Amino acid sequence: MAYLERQQLQIRDTTNIANVPNSDIGKIMYYLNCVCYCIDYNDNDIKRYTNYSRWASLSDEEDKLVYFLALTLNPNILIGKVFFQSDALSRDMQGRFYEIGQVRQQLVVVPSLVIAGRTCQVQRILAFKQEWLKENYIEPMLRLQQRFRSRTSRSCVIS
Secondary structure, three states: OOEEOHHHOOOEEOOOOOOOOOOHHHHHHHHHHHHHHHEOOOOHHHHOOOOHHHHHHOOHHHHHHHHHHHHHOOHHHOEOOOEEEOHHHHOOOOEEEEEOHHHOOOEEOOOEEEEOOEEEEEOEEEEEOHHHHHHHHHHHHHHHHHHHHHHHOOOOOOO
């Protein structure tokens, strides 16, 4: 299990302010961008789906791909390894990124993760408040699930 050793924590805050769009796909793309920022998962195929400022340029099929990619990279596989719920470390923001390279002895996190058969190196952690996860993953994913379910459940009657 991963944990933070508070008294010896010497990490560098690498947080930048993000302008997250008020769109479910945009928020999920932002979430995926955060995942890729923390782990070494910068595959050329994924870059288009993490550029959340260009969320409106995606087709409906690409929106579905973003949704399924977010299901694959869901918080359950990251919390306690790369993502840490911590109001104290998040301080005045919903989430903050911290570089961990120079403090691997004091900050016990997994050095790498295997995702979809690929080993990814952990570069940073994300300390977040519950609102961050709710706003940027849970609620948008629920709405997208409804969106895609309603499209696939339509029936076609030919007479």
